[in-house]
Amino acid sequence: MARKSFMYSVLEAVQYEMQKDPNMIWIFELTPPVASTPGKPVINLEREFGRKRVVNTGIDEMWMAACVLGAGLAGSRAATYIPYQGNAMCFQILQNHAGKLHHMTGGQAQMPVVFVLEMTGQTPGFAGQHSDYEIDTYYAHIPGLKTVIPSNPTDAKGMMVSALRDPNPVAFLYAAGLRDMIEDVPDDPYTTPLDKAAIRSEGSDITIVGSGGGMPEVLKATEQLQKQGMKVETIDLRSLKPMDTETLVTSVQKTKRLLAVDQSYYTLGPAAEVIARVAENVDGARFKRIAFPDAPPPASPEMFLWMRPNADHIVAAAKKLAA
Secondary structure, X not given: OEEEEHHHHHHHHHHHHHHHOOOOXXXXXXXXXXXXXXXXXXXXXXXXXXXXXXXXXXXXXXXXHHHHHHHHHOOOOEEEEEOHHHHHOOHHHHHHHHOOHHHHOOOOOOOOEEEEEEEOOOOOOOOHHHOOOOOHHXXXXXXXOXXXXXXXXXXXXXXXXXXXXXXXXXXXXXXXXXXXXXXXXXXXXXXXXXXXXXXXXXXXXXEEEEOHHHHHHHHHHHHHHHHOOOOEEEEEOOEEXXXXXXXXXXXXXXHOEEEEEEEEEOOOOHHHHHHHHHHOOOOOOEEEEEEEOOOOOOOOHHHHHHHOOOHHHHHHHHHHHHO
16 A cells, blocks of 8 residues: 555556556557655656557547557557547547447457546646646447446556456547545455445435545535534545436435535436435435536636636535425
8 A cells, every 4th residue: 555646546556457468459549658755766657668559650649549449459458548638539449339339249359448538628728729627528428338437546546457357349448637646555456346336424414426526525525514513424426427327316315305416517418317216215305416517628627717616606506405
């Protein structure tokens, strides 16, 4: 166990899997697969495994996604790291090929590939073509593609190991806002399920659901509400698809109040899906959602932070819902 950052934890998982499997490859552009943390050896995948297995390409996200998909179809495990707004450039490969080929071939085609997609939407001051408030919904909407969004280094490591061992393609969403998060993470490899939400706190007054880069504010709000006497059940989705409906329904059957906090735009975001699934299965519950407005993120950090769901917004909504 040692203190590790989000990306160090991710690369530690990749390093272990590449040591086990000499055929596994990693494709990247711009951002070398290097990470360090105090007291631990620097991870440098390119130096450790060589440039034939860890490939720095030109800036062509479509090619990167297609390359790892082809490697997967040929029987090699593969992963690619696509930074910031480049993640939308490869959408066609994920939507039209990664999600479909397994089904189009009657289950014969397997694609053990992971698309690590960085999302810059949690960072104020980017704006313009360098920021889009979490576009997690885009990928979760693709049939045949698992879409996971860990919210801390511990889950990031366990879910990356699980994703790399999955026989089918996984979109591993990396919220750039979590880049500086550091916590104690086990040194040995372990797996974390790709289909199970995590209950971060147990309570009976209200259920609050969040995910990815928004979880720090959700947990901060939970702590404030608990200090004020509210019994809060807080759920971290971890996986957008498959979504853990059972955990959501079981919680709201108990609390009868659901506040869904979205890391996407208001319209058709994961929060809407959370509420729909619970509403189909729980009678007599009350619902509320908080999301980023349906507008491009502004350049002004002050305006951006005013629009982004935060702990104060969550506390106010929870109190109103519980009144």
